[in-house]
Amino acid sequence: MPEGTYRAVGEPGGPEDAVDRGEGFGERLLGRLLDRAHETPPQLIAPLVAEEIRAIGGRDVSILLQDYAQLSLVPLLDGDLADGEPLPLEGSIAGRAFLSETVAEQRRDDGVRLFLPLLDGGDEIGVMALTMDSVDDGDRRWLRRLARLVAGMLVAKSPYTDHFLRTRRREPMSVPAEIQWSLLPPLSMATPEVAVAGILEPSYNVAGDSLDYALDDDVLHLLVIDAMGHGLNAAVLATVAVGAYRHARRAQAGLAELYAFMDTAIDAQFGPDHFVTAQMLRLNTGTGHLEWVNAGHPAPMLIRDHRVIGALEGPGTLPVGFGGAKPQINTRQLRRGDRVLAYTDGLVEEHTAGGTLFGEDRLVATIERVSPASATVRQMVRDLSHTLMRERGGITSDDATLFLIEWCGATAGHPTGWCG
Template sequence: MTPGRRPDRSESFGEALLGAVLDRAHELPPHLIGPLVADVVKLLRGRRPQVLLQDYGQLLLVPLSGEGLAEGEPQVIDGSEAGRCFLDAIPVEVPEDDGVRVHLPLLDGGDQVGGMAVTLDSVDDDDRRLLHRISGLVADLLVTKHAYSDLFFRVRRGEAMSVAAEIQWSLLPPLAMIMPRVAVAGILEPAYDVAGDSFDYALNGDILHVVMIDAMGHGLDAATMATVAIGAYRHARRADVGLSEIYDFMDRAVAQQFGPEHFVTAQMMQLDTGTGEVQWVNAGHPPPILVRHHRVVRRLTAPTTLPVGLGGSEPRISELKLERGDRVLCFSDGLVEEHYTGGEAFGEDQLIDCVNQLERTGRGIRAVTRSLSHTLKRARGGHTTDDATLLMVEWRG
């Protein structure tokens, strides 16, 4: 640019395309996201646009309805091109008779909202760049508008959901977070009837805070206790206190609210994402598993204290230095104690075998966690009489 000359600020095609989303996003009602996507796709001379949302069972991608959006049946995640795009978080291009069908992941902070699909006559690098940016804006819109509408919840709900499960899903953070230094992915079963299991996490500066809990009992009582436990955990965490103080605060909150006969098992962790140093406290929870070089290398057995609510002594803090690529898998006891009537429990050994098999695929943490949960459910004959929850943390270095 010649010194003294003002830069060219005229609107390019790409700016106009993205501006069509940005200019309308602020006051856009949730039900008009679909039509907005359709309008933008038309500017690219695209056809048959779809916005696909993951169902709560993590089995299907369900099309969002809206003027200008293509109709269609839900697509099974496993084995479909849309599912491959969704699981691996990569664009997938499929040649068709009338052009190229492009599937794009809808990512928000690493969480996988769903997918977007559109058909173009042909695809070049300019199309790929614009579609990538459009899909990012659409993902952000879905996440922000979800907070004050039931529309997306209804699309994602594949069957009737219990009141306890409604409470638990409203309590959860995003099921996945993928960042340069650290990744987190979790899944709950039974998705539509979960009650006492829950987890939470927060990335504050370099420190990742994680908790997994299992409240005793079933139904609304367990969901209510889990809500108090997670609320107490968040309150203490946000006060920037250590793991021992967090345990003490949760313990007193549950005891005061529910009395001495009720308790919540818990696993609390803090990971320094800069160094890989992890600290944890185990309050009556199954010990987590360490995965290194795509294989389970040990159970992280450590001193435990009583479950939250039973007035345990000050917990001992355990420590470990992770290596780059290490994954720590936390799970609730419902995952390994499930059994047929009169039969043996599923057991940690079978869990470890399943982890080793799936880790050999080399897939990302979100895909592995989802596949592991579904594999374990099939191995149990499809039975889930107790909550069965997984939460995996990967230190990426």
């Protein structure tokens, strides 16, 4: 068979049945898949992708989704997709493709096994794997586009089914964690100007911690909260706080008005005995001007050239819900490439296995050890969270959340054209 053509699997072998992978082939494949996906039920999206890939000579198609703890890739078991066990992010070829956000190839006796990262707007979905007899640069180009389309399809269909969410679970999830995960935006985003990434621990039992963000024109809005208490009560309190924040933000309220609206909502609903600590930030993605209100929360860390410059200290404000406090707004001008790490106190107030308080100094030392090896904010926040967990001896008696922002500026960006 000539290079560049494949017969459809299971079809007769005549030349009229071969698929020409010449100019425009990838565009036709992607267009056909997009047309068919429009009315395809969520549970049939993955089998549809496998069918289209088999029709052009691919085989052993597998879609692996990142688990909630960001430790492994879990195979989606749908239709004719290839079976398999969860793969670790560290130490597997699929994990390498996911972490590096680049295509990985494995030469085998039966052809080439390709692992393609599934990315949607900077959000990491997982990896798609498939085997072909051979690949050239043209194939790699349309396969990368196919992976981006598949990632978008999975994101678009996810709200209509529980199947993708169930696949990502490696442990039973508590009701408070269920509530918190339903509140969250995608945990990562990247544009040429700015990138964000977050992670919550313990993934399957988080209750009072939450985060939120929105990018409106050249303003990035960010929120990190820690609701008092534990369990379901903390989750309900956090739900009201995030809902009030979003309501005021979407009404284009300034930081002072955001704080006041959240404060009033929590005070009116729960009374003065309940509160939420919060970091509310606004970043101008064109100028790097950062402003924030610190409502009883640990001060964010400013990271520059992989070193912690210091905490973003400034006048604080009472936690949200005490009623009537006047918010104090702090400002800082960022440099291109600066990263800002917001976190909850569960990271530093935890005790190690030996009973020693973990503390801010050890957090700083861990950041500076992890940062140089982390090319993206997604890698850094994941590596930092997992390293901190090991440093604490695997102990997480309170919620521990990290939220990392990188500012690249209006025209800088990374060599790839994307920040973070």
